Amino acid sequence: MQFFVVGTICACLLVVASHAFGILFDLSWLRHSSSIWFSMLHGMTVWAVCYHRVFDAKQVILSIGQRFVLLAFIGFAGLTVHQILNLLVDSFWSLFWTAIFACAAGVALDKQTRIWVGLDSRLRLTAPRRQIIDWAREVPSERELKGKFVQLFREQCQTNSVSLSSIDGAAHAESNLAVTRDWPGFIALCKDGWTTPETLQRSRTGIGTRECAELMQSQKLGALLAVPKGINPPSLVIGLGEKESFRPYTFPDIQMLLELAELMDNILTHSRVATHAAHIERMASATMISRSLAHDLNNLATPVSAFLIHMERKVTPGTTEAIVLHDARASIRVMQDYIQESLFFARRLVPNFATIEAHSVLSDVVRLSSERAREKNIQVVVRESAGFSLMADLSLLRRLLQNLVFNAIDASSSGKTIEISAIETDDQQACWQVADHGSGISPESRNHIFEPYFTTKNYGSGRRGIGLGLAICQKIAEVHGGRISVAANSPHGTVFTTTFPRRNTALTMPLMAYEEKTFPNPEPSESIHKFGPTQTANGV
Numbered sequence: 001m002q003f004f005v006v007g008t009i010c011a012c013l014l015v016v017a018s019h020a021f022g023i024l025f026d027l028s029w030l031r032h033s034s035s036i037w038f039s040m041l042h043g044m045t046v047w048a049v050c051y052h053r054v055f056d057a058k059q060v061i062l063s064i065g066q067r068f069v070l071l072a073f074i075g076f077a078g079l080t081v082h083q084i085l086n087l088l089v090d091s092f093w094s095l096f097w098t099a100i101f102a103c104a105a106g107v108a109l110d111k112q113t114r115i116w117v118g119l120d121s122r123l124r125l126t127a128p129r130r131q132i133i134d135w136a137r138e139v140p141s142e143r144e145l146k147g148k149f150v151q152l153f154r155e156q157c158q159t160n161s162v163s164l165s166s167i168d169g170a171a172h173a174e175s176n177l178a179v180t181r182d183w184p185g186f187i188a189l190c191k192d193g194w195t196t197p198e199t200l201q202r203s204r205t206g207i208g209t210r211e212c213a214e215l216m217q218s219q220k221l222g223a224l225l226a227v228p229k230g231i232n233p234p235s236l237v238i239g240l241g242e243k244e245s246f247r248p249y250t251f252p253d254i255q256m257l258l259e260l261a262e263l264m265d266n267i268l269t270h271s272r273v274a275t276h277a278a279h280i281e282r283m284a285s286a287t288m289i290s291r292s293l294a295h296d297l298n299n300l301a302t303p304v305s306a307f308l309i310h311m312e313r314k315v316t317p318g319t320t321e322a323i324v325l326h327d328a329r330a331s332i333r334v335m336q337d338y339i340q341e342s343l344f345f346a347r348r349l350v351p352n353f354a355t356i357e358a359h360s361v362l363s364d365v366v367r368l369s370s371e372r373a374r375e376k377n378i379q380v381v382v383r384e385s386a387g388f389s390l391m392a393d394l395s396l397l398r399r400l401l402q403n404l405v406f407n408a409i410d411a412s413s414s415g416k417t418i419e420i421s422a423i424e425t426d427d428q429q430a431c432w433q434v435a436d437h438g439s440g441i442s443p444e445s446r447n448h449i450f451e452p453y454f455t456t457k458n459y460g461s462g463r464r465g466i467g468l469g470l471a472i473c474q475k476i477a478e479v480h481g482g483r484i485s486v487a488a489n490s491p492h493g494t495v496f497t498t499t500f501p502r503r504n505t506a507l508t509m510p511l512m513a514y515e516e517k518t519f520p521n522p523e524p525s526e527s528i529h530k531f532g533p534t535q536t537a538n539g540v
Contacts, residue, residue: 007041014041059252062117070106070113078102128152128260136267145271149264153240156257157249161241163219166268177219177239185211186232193229194254196222223249225258227265236265283471286452290468291346294339301339305332338466344399345452345468349479351393358388358422358430365401365420369409378412380405383419383435390430390502392480397432400476403469404434404496411438411494429482430502437493446486450474473498 014037022030046060081101085094114120135148146164153162163177179185188208189195200213216224222242226234238261240249249257308329315321362382373380401420408418416437423431441449441456448454455467470484473496477484482500 007045011038011041059119059250063119066113066117066119070109073109074102074105077105125256125259128156129263132260132263132267136271140271140274142268142271142275145264145268149268152260153238153257156260157222157240157253158244159222159241160244161220161239163221163239163241165237165239166235166272177237179215179237181233183211183233184208185215186226186234188212189224189226189237190230190232190234193227193234193258194223194225196224196249196254198248223254223257225254225261227258227261229258229262235269236261283452286471287346290342290452294342294346297335297342298339301332301335305336308332341466341468341472345472345475349396349475351396351479353391353393355389356392356394356397358390358424361394361397361401362420362422364398365405368398368402369405372406373409373418376409376412377414378409378416378418380409380418380420382421383433384421384423388422388424388430388502392430392500393476396476396479400473400498401432401434403473404498407469407496408434408436408438408494411440412436413438424502425499428502429499432498433495435493435495440488440492441486441494449486450484 015034018030018033018037022028022032078098078101082094082098085097088094089097111120115123118124131152132149135145139145139148146166150162150164153164154160165177165179185208188206189212195212195216197213197216200209200216203209212224215221216239219239220241221239223240225238225240227236228234238257240257243249308325311325315325359382366380366382369380405418405420412418418437419433419435421433421435423433425431445454445456449456450470450473451467452471453467474484477498477500480500482498484496484498487495487497
């Protein structure tokens with residue numbers, strides 16, 4: 001628009017000047033040079049637009065050709081209608097009805113001819129929009145939706161590289177685009193909601209433009225989209241690689257892709273909210289089930305345990321009765337461990353934040369897990385521990401890491417090493433990692449390992465899992481304002497990563513926000529630490 005306005009103004013000034021000088025100096029050819037100035041300056045406008053790759057030259061030619069053909073057809077049809085009407089009515093009414101015919105024909109044929117030559121953007125959006133909506137109805141998983149959206153963008157843009165990243169969540173599994181909330185490039189990107197290398201070249205250098213240019217150059221991107229427009233930071237960032245044809249992303253292309261990206265962002269947000277609501281419902285149901293089962297099992301196991309203690313004084317060591325009694329006591333201990341774990345999961349955790357040293361926490365975890373590791377000839381070592389302190393609940397953090405280490409021990413074979421580490425990241429986050437070299441977690445199980453009562457420990461009698469260990473870890477991470485994730489440890493094994501802020505204040509457990517009135521408060525146990533009292537939670 002800038003080139004067009006400046007070119008039109010210059011052409012008008014040249015026309016006025018040529019007429020003035022033509023009359024003044026009696027130069028007829030100068031007075032009739034208006035068409036030359038308009039053609040020359042509008043030609044320069046077309047050259048500038050094509051040079052800066054604002055529009056595709058093919059699109060410009062098609063648009064101009066469509067208008068030219070349409071005007072020629074309407075002009076020819078108008079002359080024909082005018083000649084016919086002259087035979088029926090006088091010239092005034094003939095001209096009047098011809099003008100009405102020309103206007104009606106122009107309005108009616110313009111849209112249809114643009115569809116014929118492929119210039120109607122709404123028609124181009126119909127098929128992909130319908131496909132996106134169908135996926136939203138059929139695919140509930142956010143991860144699967146992202147995969148389908150990436151494939152759609154690849155087909156629409158004719159590129160092999162599409163990176164899709166949700167700022168509020170994690171990047172897509174195949175995405176190498178990682179931008180954080182404090183990335184300076186958001187300032188420039190969110191201004192228009194998009195940018196390309198050509199746009200950055202002709203834009204004034206401002207805040208964030210250099211970061212955008214560096215990111216696009218390092219990732220070899222042809223366009224970068226951010227939605228919603230004007231929101232900093234955006235909820236969805238899409239990096240589009242260079243087209244296979246090496247053609248640039250033009251303004252019409254970007255507008256179409258932005259509409260698709262906004263629809264995708266809305267669907268992903270809805271899927272995320274629905275998944276979170278379902279997770280809250282599952283956790284609430286699992287909590288009530290855990291509390292009910294724990295009370296019932298505890299009541300049933302108490303007299304059995306008392307009877308076994310009483311019978312220890314009445315059996316002769318080494319006899320069959322003594323062996324059976326020993327096995328029964330071991331089974332009761334395992335049952336009591338399960339009960340205590342269910343009680344811990346059912347409690348509404350209220351962390352007691354205090355300043356603790358990261359290295360001392362790791363040392364405690366190594367010491368507490370040493371006996372279990374020695375049974376399987378496994379070594380637990382501290383791989384990396386920076387000397388930093390943080391605000392956390394010591395008992396809960398110790399329980400989280402201990403559960404992860406115990407799982408790693410159970411998954412590892414004899415002679416292996418388990419590595420635990422604590423790292424202070426640049427954005428004031430504490431990162432805890434537990435890495436093993438065991439058999440790993442199958443892709444089918446990885447999406448369910450944090451669900452209550454889901455377990456893959458289906459072997460043995462003393463190590464059979466109840467499926468609450470990782471659910472408890474997730475609960476502890478969330479009350480610290482963080483998150484826990486799992487990744488494959490190539491070539492074998494698993495890495496669990498937990499991150500949360502180093503500076504914390506008292507939080508309440510968001511997933512347990514419901515009225516706890518259904519069951520009575522269970523008796524506290526010596527192995528459960530740092531509970532808050534049972535209370536009614538307000539809010540969601």
